[in-house]
Amino acid sequence: QSVLTQPPSVSAAPGQMVTISCSGSYSNIGYNYISWYQQLPGTAPKLLIYQNDERPSGIPDRFSGSKSGTSATLGITGLQTGDEADYYCGTWDSSLYIWVFGGGTKLTVL
Amino acid sequence: EVQLLESGGGMVQPGGSLRLSCGASGFTFPTFDISWVRQAPGKGLEWVSVITSGHNTYYLDSVKGRFTISRDNSQNTVYLQMNSLRAEDTAVYYCVSRETPTSPDHWGQGTLVTVSS
Numbered sequence: 678q679s680v681l682t683q684p685p686s687v688s689a690a691p692g693q694m695v696t697i698s699c700s701g702s703y704s705n706i707g708y709n710y711i712s713w714y715q716q717l718p719g720t721a722p723k724l725l726i727y728q729n730d731e732r733p734s735g736i737p738d739r740f741s742g743s744k745s746g747t748s749a750t751l752g753i754t755g756l757q758t759g760d761e762a763d764y765y766c767g768t769w770d771s772s773l774y775i776w777v778f779g780g781g782t783k784l785t786v787l
Numbered sequence: 788e789v790q791l792l793e794s795g796g797g798m799v800q801p802g803g804s805l806r807l808s809c810g811a812s813g814f815t816f817p818t819f820d821i822s823w824v825r826q827a828p829g830k831g832l833e834w835v836s837v838i839t840s841g842h843n844t845y846y847l848d849s850v851k852g853r854f855t856i857s858r859d860n861s862q863n864t865v866y867l868q869m870n871s872l873r874a875e876d877t878a879v880y881y882c883v884s885r886e887t888p889t890s891p892d893h894w895g896q897g898t899l900v901t902v903s904s
Contacts, residue, residue, distance in 0.1 A: 679831065710888055714832075721881060721894045722824075722832065733891040765832050769888070774845050776822060776834035 680705060681766055683779035689756055690787050697751040697782045699766035705777055709769045711749040713742055716763045716781075725764075726751065756786050789813040789893040791882045796898030799872055807867040807898060809882030814893075816863040819886050823856065823867050825878035826897075835880070838865060850876075872902045 682700040689695040699711065713726040724733050726742035729749065741752045749766055766779040795807040809821060822837040836846045836856040844856050855868040865882065879899050885892035 712892065721896050723894070724891055727891045728889045731891070763831075767832070767834075775847055776824070776837065778832040778834065781831040 679780040680770060680773070680777035681768070681779035683764075683766060683782045685780070686783045686785065688785040688787055691756050691758060693756050694752065694754045695756060695784065696753075697764050697766075697784070699749045699751070699779050701747050701749075701768070701777070703747055704772035705747075705768050705770040706744065706749055707747040708771050711742065711744055711766055711768045713740075713749075713751045714765045714767065715760075716765065718762070722765065753784070758786050760784060761786050789884065791884060791893060791895035793880060793882050793895045793898040796880065796900045798901040798903060800904050801873060801902055803872050803902070804868070804870045805872065805900060807869065807880055807882075807900070809865040809867075809895060811863045811865070811882075811884060814884065814886075817860040819884045821856075821858065821865040822883040822885070823865075824881045824883055824894075825876075825900075826881070827875070827878040830878075833878070836867065840886075869900070872900075874902050876900060877902045 710728045714722040715725050716722045725740050729744040730742045739754045743750050763781045765781050770777045790812045792810045818840050820839045823835040838844050838856045838858050853871045858865045879897040881897045882895040
C-alpha cells in the first residue's frame with residue numbers, strides 16, 4: 678500500500694488530454710513539493726515535473742503539474758503513442774522522514 | 788551534463804551482502820543530496836535511503852540496521868552497503884541526485900540486485 682494514491686490506469690485517444698491524480702496527506706503533499714516521473718518500459722524513471730509545476734529543460738509544455746492542498750495532478754495534452762508509460766508522483770514525507778511515491782499509473786493511448 | 792552511474796549489483800544468496808556504488812559527474816557533488824530508490828520486478832518505485840550534503844542519513848524502516856549509506860566527496864561517489872539481504876530486496880536500484888527541494892533531480896540507469904538461493 679503506497680503512501681500516495683494514484684489511479685492504476687488511465688487511457689485516452691491520440692491528441693486528447695488526460696489527467697493523473699495523486700492524493701496524500703498534510704505531512705507529504707500538503708507540506709512539500711511534488712514531483713512527477715515518466716517511466717517507459719525497460720528504462721529508468723525520467724523527471725517530468727518538479728516543485729509542483731516546474732518542467733526541467735527538454736520537457737515539452739504538453740506536460741503540466743498542479744497542487745492543491747493534499748492532492749496533485751499531472752496533465753498531458755496532445756497525447757502521443759510515445760506517451761504510453763507508467764507515471765509516478767513522489768514527495769518527501771515530513772512525518773515519516775522518508776521519500777514517498779504513488780503506486781504508479783499506467784497510461785494507455787488508444 | 789549530470790551523470791550518475793550505478794555499479795555493484797549482482798546475484799547473492801539470502802543473508803549475503805553487496806555494496807552498491809554510485810559514481811557522479813557533471814555537478815558539484817558535495818552540495819547534493821543522494822538517494823537510492825529501488826524497483827522490484829513488475830512493481831512501483833520505493834525509496835530506500837538518502838545521504839544529505841551534510842552527511843545526515845535516513846532509511847526506509849525495512850532496511851534500517853541492514854543497509855548503510857555513505858559518501859566519499861573526494862571520489863564523487865555514494866555507497867550503499869547492503870547486509871543480511873532478503874528475497875524481498877530483489878530490485879533494480881537507482882541512484883538519484885538533487886541539490887535542494889526546489890531543484891530538479893537526476894536518475895542513474897540502475898543496477899540489478901537479485902537475492903536468491
